[in-house]
Amino acid sequence: MSTLLARAWGPVRSLLPARAEFAAMRRDPRRDLLAGLTVAIVALPLALGFGVSSGLGAEAGLATAVVAGAVAAFFGGSNLQVSGPTGAMTVVLVPIVAEYGAGGVLAVGLIAGVMLVALAVARAGRYMQYVPAPVVEGFTLGIACVIALQQMPNALGVEKPEGERVLVVTWRALEEFAAAPDWTAVALAAGVVAVMLVGARWRPAIPFSIVAVIAATLAAQAFDLTGAKPIGELPAGLPAPSLAFLDPGDLGSLLAPAVAVAALAALESLLSAQVADGMTAGRGRGPDGAAAPAPQKHDPDKELFGQGLANIAAPLFGGVPATGAIARTAVNVRTGARSRLASLTHAAILAVIVFAAAPLVSKIPLAALAGVLLATAVRMVEVASLRAMARATRSDAAVLVLTAGATLALDLVYAVIIGLLVAGALALRAVARHARLDQVSFRAHLPGDHTDEEHSLLAEHIVKYRLEGPLFFAGAPRFLLELTDVADVRVVILRMSRVSTIDATGALVLKDAVEKLDRRGIVVMTSGIRPEHRRALDSVGALDLLRAEGREYATTPDAVAAARRHLHGAGILPFPAPRPDPHPTAHATTLVEEPNR
8 A cells, every 4th residue: 555655656746846946036035026026016907807807706816816826836847937817718717607607617627727737747748849839829819819809898888798709799799889888998998008008118117007007097086987897896815715616516517628728727837838938048137237047947747737736726715727827927037037936926915915905906997907908918919920920831821820710719729629630630741741652763783794685674574662751641542552553563672761650551551552462463572671660560460461472671682682583483584593703792682773771
């Protein structure tokens, strides 16, 4: 029993924070504390806005930023990652709220957290790097569009209409506004957007989101703007942890949305951590001119572990599922953070705001938060990156557009699945095109003196092909058609040393080609089969077929000699006895046009 526990504890222990990671927190605490304060100021309106957009309210967004932000910072695999509620996760949560209610969302977050921990223990973090860039760019563009459309009811000052699809909800909100227009909310939202976008270009270091929100709140209070609906009363503190939302009978129906939430949390968190690593690699001096630290490198499995624990903890306090937040992480890096003390400080400051400033926060107009998220959506779209991706190849452009469109028309999870499937299919097609079956010019020197007629006869009855690239399901049928189309030959030699990979389909196709040519009286011989390909060929009986007739050879000269012996034995090719060789160590058969294998 103790041995089993030790084996189970081993993988988990390697995911726990190391002492060196906490030692880094003592190296430059002043810089980390300042960065944490800046990130908290930026994160406050975003946490409130994403909480409202998710359907669980501003208090859920704050609880997520505090609890998940602290847990992920402590256990995560990146020293600079900042976690909390995000726009991408909000897009996924809205339909879950509509179908399962608030309790269902909390349960989904808890289940997703357990799944993330399981992925971390299984060391699945490294596989997230294989998601193609066009898929990432496409769903980022789609998310930005969905976030912007989700803000339309609050930005227009109308109640959120019924509906599951964001396009339908937006259209109904526009119809309701057109029936009784009130421009108060529109003006506040537009003002916040303008201040954030213009201010970011003018003074990037200033957190204009909080400046704009404070200004909008003061204006609404000073002028008694009845059209500016506030957030409403917030609890002065976090609720006591509870599992009251968990209903064992609903767990089965919640597995599918939990998988979607876990997949998104893993993808967005690891993408954000990767972005942070890239920013530190190019970071010069800090804001105060001090030399920058060494580049950071996150541990993807530890990051999944930290995000899993964060999503297990957040629902206990009424928080929504969380991920690593690219925007807040970028602010953290730009303001000089060097350790996880900065992200822990960000969570602590938000906790103080929850306990001490809840009455003030409750007066913020919903239209102002809508403006913050609208500006955030605009800043999510990297026009230069989209343009470069669209110009790269037609396949990349197609995947990008399809993923973005599916995000807008369907939902994010389906969009990622569709994008991955299409990208995979296009990649397989491109790889299959690299598979080649080339006929090699044939010229052999036989021992002794031979006439041109004998060389012509040899070239007429033996054809040699060189296989290059992968022989797998995507390109194998084309290979079969080309190979079985040969005519007027008695022996086909397949040079296979340059085959990069063979799967079961490729092996079956090769076996089928050998059998079809056999039925036509054409003998197939092979040379240079790699050891790593023998298992696939053996599994379908292709090697047995070749061995039974003695048709597999290590080198091409051996195969050529065997082909000549076969033709000689069949009475097709004269094969006189060789004269005494003055150089007995020389090969009897030499291929002058290419290497032996």
